[in-house]
Amino acid sequence: MIKGLWSKVRLVCGNHSDEEKIIMSPHEGANSAISKALYRSSSGMFYSCPKYYPENRNENEPCCRNHISVKEFEDMIGYIANTVCKYESMGGTFEIVGLTWKSRSGVEYSVINQTDEHIDIKCVNEKALWKK
Numbered sequence: 001m002i003k004g005l006w007s008k009v010r011l012v013c014g015n016h017s018d019e020e021k022i023i024m025s026p027h028e029g030a031n032s033a034i035s036k037a038l039y040r041s042s043s044g045m046f047y048s049c050p051k052y053y054p055e056n057r058n059e060n061e062p063c064c065r066n067h068i069s070v071k072e073f074e075d076m077i078g079y080i081a082n083t084v085c086k087y088e089s090m091g092g093t094f095e096i097v098g099l100t101w102k103s104r105s106g107v108e109y110s111v112i113n114q115t116d117e118h119i120d121i122k123c124v125n126e127k128a129l130w131k132k
């Protein structure tokens with residue numbers, strides 16, 4: 001097992017160019033119409049792109065709706081923990097850069113960078129982006 005997996009993982013918004021590397025952060029969203037419509041829950045916490053909020057955007061920058069629920073985030077941590085366990089039980093080392101997968105609710109993840117301090121995971125929630 002990896003110690004402190006939770007705190008190492010950084011979510012990178014997959015709705016931008018690779019150079020930008022925009023880190024998503026947890027937000028309280030109890031009254032967010034979007035989170036209610038998607039999750040029908042009032043448990044308000046979710047991870048969202050800072051570009052969702054006007055104060056983080058330039059005048060002409062489009063609003064980014066990419067976000068995932070805390071449940072999604074937990075599932076993602078669980079997936080990584082399981083994968084690492086599997087690797088280790090086969091005698092491998094903990095190296096997961098390049099790993100990609102799609103969650104049950106359709107969020108796409110890929111591990112783009114891994115250091116001793118951080119594991120950067122790019123995520124795109126197509127549903128949230130309303131591309132479909």
Ligand SMILES: [Zn+2]
Binds near residue numbers: 016065066
């Ligand atoms: Zn974004």
